[in-house]
Amino acid sequence: MYQLKLICIAIVLSGLVSCNQTAEKKNTSQPVAETETDTVQNDFKYWTWITASSKKTDESYKEEFTKYSSNGIDAVLINTNTDPELLKRLTPIAENAGLEVHAWIMAMNRPGDGVALQHPDWYAVSRDGKSCFDTRPYVDYYQWLCPTRKASREHVLDLVEGLAKVEGIASVHLDYIRYxxxxxxxxxxxxxxxxxxxxxxxxxxxYCDVCVAEFEKIHHKNPRDFKNPAIDMEWKQFRLNKIKAVVDDAYKIAHQYDKKLTAAVFPYPEMADHMVRQRWDKWNIDMVLPMIYHNFYNEETDWIGYATAQGVKDLEGKGVELHTGIFLPDMPTDEVAQAIQLAKDNGAKGISFFDGNAITEEHFKVIKVFKE
Ligand SMILES: [Zn+2]
Known part of the structure; x- marks a missing residue:
């Protein structure tokens, strides 16, 4: 099938003939088992992440959503800056265009959050004692909240609830759900x-006062005194558990409104644990979309298959779907085709592209060939 698709893509891209005819011809001689596999493959979902603006008109959204759906995209993850009103406006437009809608929220990293900014103590504190409120690691938009404090985690969960209430959405989609x-x-x-x-x-x-006090109460040691905190397993586990606790509460909230919970996560569980203290194979969640951005890690395309398989294996028997996330900008079409095939071959239930603006006409042609 892979060979056929690649040939099809080559043909379609060079504009010679419709690939449909080739595929149909092949299917007529397929044994039953293989036809069934093809049917299953048609369930493979294509998603894209988009960031919305309240300034754009309904008409321009209609146009954008129709472009996605007519080119094979099944679902959109919409970042409305956690604005339920904008989400309420856009959801019916996307649904009418034939798309499934997911409410994308920046969970623990809340840049410019007007409510949170009134509470400097809600922000996460580094080992050198600086708060994300005024000292931001790496980039100005890194304004992380503490996942332990009652008020800051409840604020995030209230925002989740606001989105979960919106009629017509399929899931609340947690992003930046980590340290x-x-x-x-x-x-x-x-x-x-x-x-x-x-x-x-x-x-x-x-290392805020609340985190340190809670940890000390359980483990009778103070992380601020650790010579090498990286090798203290309880301290690592404490933080993995804190993120899991936010996710598990968000899961209850989403389900209370008959919505699913999904999340954008790091490539595979151990890697997520190592890089951002995120252990997503232990979460209560319906679907994960690991950001398998090989170009960020200087990896080759085949790594998309490796990381997908790694996550799929870790989720075995847990009823959680994995949809591979791809970073699209500057990705050549043949590589996009390989990425889709690698996601399929390694057990993903779909593929999501970052982001909608980066999908070119040539990329759409590749997706359409896979959908035929
Ligand atoms: Zn804290």
């Missing part, structure tokens, strides 16, 4: 002129 990167993707380090060979204090969170 700030203790290790950045290797491919991004030169951009920040950084070397990260150990866990550096300015990127290590959260």
């Amino acid at each position: 700030p990167d203790i290790f950045l993707p290797v491919g991004l380090l030169p951009k920040y002129d950084l070397k990260q060979e150990t866990e550096l204090p300015e990127f290590d969170f959260c």
